[in-house]
Amino acid sequence: MRIIAIRHGETSLNGENRLTGWQDDDLTAKGWDEARAVANSLDVDFELIVSSTLLRAVSTARTIAAKHPCRIVSDPNLRERNFGSLNGKSWEEIEAETGKDLRHLDVDLMAYDYRPYGGESVEGVTARVKEFLRSACQLAEGRDFVAVTHGGVIKLLYTLLESEGRKPITNCSVHVFHPRLVASQGVSS
DSSP, X not given: OOEEEEEOOOBHXXXXXXXXXXXXXXXXXXXXXXXXXXXXXXXXXXXXXXXXXXXXXXXXXXXXXXXXXXXXXXXXXXXXXXXXXXXXXXXXXXXXXXXXXXXXXXXSTTTOBOGGGTOOBHHHHHHHHHHHHHHHHHHHTTSOEEEEEOHHHHHHHHHHEEESSOOOOOTTOEEEEEEEEOGGGOXXX
16 A cells, blocks of 8 residues: 655645645646646556545646546545644745744744644654544555645654655655554554
8 A cells, every 4th residue: 555645736825835734725837737637647556535625736736637546535634734823924025023033933843833833743743644544545455546635744754654765745746655653653453
């Protein structure tokens, strides 16, 4: 069994280099083109797409399913990290609001904590991503499946799971994982 994780297509907030988080935003024309291109490029057999509940992921998942008819299941555990009051803001706006340059939190994936701004910590996001893995692997019944999600979740999957080589995370990039947790996580799958 493999998990084919796909980041959603471009949104207007992505194009403006904003920290999207839980701010909902649909795909741009470029994002729709990216979603169609990734759908056309998939050459794996799958019967299930598990999608984040955020509109940009749902739109990407539906575009893939139009090319590869299969069941789509929504899972809120695949949502991007919640940045609280910082959702939808640029790094400059964030610095003006907080008085701090928080870009280092986005780089140091295992240490972020956006709870002071009403968001999530890495521990909270890790717990929900592990719950997604448990339930989605059960739903897939041992078969490959597609997960349409977000950059922060894919970064976390790289720390939790074995992968077929790390790739840059861009809009509609494809990342292949095996549902075996990395030994350093100390949890069995």
